[in-house]
Amino acid sequence: MPIVQVEMLKGRTLEQKRALAQKVTEAIVETANCPKEAVKIIIREMDFENFSQAGVLKCDE
Amino acid sequence: MPIVQVEMLKGRTLEQKRALAQKVTEAIVETANCPKEAVKIIIREMDFENFSQAGVLKCDE
Amino acid sequence: MPIVQVEMLKGRTLEQKRALAQKVTEAIVETANCPKEAVKIIIREMDFENFSQAGVLKCDE
Amino acid sequence: MPIVQVEMLKGRTLEQKRALAQKVTEAIVETANCPKEAVKIIIREMDFENFSQAGVLKCDE
Amino acid sequence: MPIVQVEMLKGRTLEQKRALAQKVTEAIVETANCPKEAVKIIIREMDFENFSQAGVLKCDE
Amino acid sequence: MPIVQVEMLKGRTLEQKRALAQKVTEAIVETANCPKEAVKIIIREMDFENFSQAGVLKCDE
Secondary structure (H helix, E strand, O other), X not given: OOEEEEEEEOOOOHXXXXXXXXXXXXXXXXXXXXXXXXXXXXXXXXXXXXXXXXXXXXXXX | OOEEEEEEEOOOOHHHXXXXXXXXXXXXXXXXXXXXXXXXXXXXXXOOOOXXXXXXXXXXX | OOEEEEEXXXXXXXXXXXXXXXXXXXXXXXXXXXXXXXXXXXXXXXXXXXXEEOOEEHHXX | OOEEEEEXXXXXXXXXXXXXXXXXXXXXXXXXXXXXXHOEEEEEEEOOOOEEEOOEEHHHO | OOEEEEEEEOXXXXXXXXXXXHHHHHHHHHXXXXXXXXXXXXXXXXXXXXXXXXXXXXXXX | OOEEEEEEXXXXXXXXXXXXXXXXXXXXXXXXXXXHHHOEEEEEEEOOOOXXXXXXXXXXX
């Protein structure tokens, strides 16, 4: 039943997301001891003007 | 003051969202015992390449 | 596949949560057109010192 | 290490987001006692048909 | 209507949370151009065994 | 910069969380192409009365 949310900047390819979904699911199954079918992953992509670190937007870095 | 977030795949019509907002609000008011005005709902829609179950992206199913 | 998160102040009884889970699930099924089994609800309860409105913590109101 | 998520309706300019990132970061640093570099802010913008209050979508108000 | 979630490690005092709620609200009002009453803040506190950076739990650092 | 949130039922040991943090971080680094230091993981544990599937609380299953 683990629900995983991955928040990251835009720009990953479909191929990368596909690999991410597979590998993160495996990591959860292996360590949290749950069936593969129970793992759900939500990927959220952020625009560069919607993330800041140390008070500076990513698009301004 | 309940804040409700509904995460679902893209594809619902405005009419469905309208009904969802109304019915979920009623369900919260009735069971959590709070005024209607206090219930806020955020709907988040996911692309089919941004959700995976059992390690497989929705767009690959 | 809708995943619902309900954020609310502490204090609801188990009976209220039970009703909330049932009614909100029904509302989602009816309006988002998905099977009952697909609806997951996470309830998050907040302490009164962890929520503020208009800049004032709930515990100070 | 504070991670801040700001959920708001669409329509703010880049200039407003820039100011928000800076001022909210300062507010966190000052009150939570942490280094500026540790503060991350995610801005999430909602469409008017994806937010409801009192059971009514923003786009219908 | 901005809803702000602040995720941070446990250990802040009530006084710090009070100041945080006030200052962050002011920062949002000033930059996002909205009434004070509309700003809601949820503070979420994490245990040191529930946060990791670079693959290492905070409690193991 | 990926921020990962893992929502799961209570009951995992510290050892399991430690392994989860490590393995999930590795999975993200490998597939999203980012430095290890950039990956942050938040683990959220739910009580059995705060999660429902198909309208039934976990504690009632």
